[in-house]
Amino acid sequence: MSQYCIYEVIGLGGYSTIYRGQKKNTKNTDEYFAVKKVHKSQEPEVLEEFATD
Structure with missing residues (x-):
C-alpha cells in the first residue's frame, strides 16, 4: 500500500478493508x-481465495 495515498475507508468485510x-x-x-x-x-x-479473485 506504500505506493498509494489512502484517503478513506469505503468498505469493510470479514477478511479485508477497502x-x-x-x-x-x-x-x-x-x-x-x-x-x-x-x-x-x-x-x-x-x-x-484471493489468489483466484
Whole structure:
C-alpha cells in the first residue's frame, strides 16, 4: 500500500478493508483506485481465495 495515498475507508468485510486511494507520483489527479488490504489475522485462511479473485 506504500505506493498509494489512502484517503478513506469505503468498505469493510470479514477478511479485508477497502480504501479509496490514489497512486503516488501520478500526473492524473482524477484517477482513484479501490485498494484492498487483507487483515493479517485472516491471511492464512483466505490467501488461496484471493489468489483466484
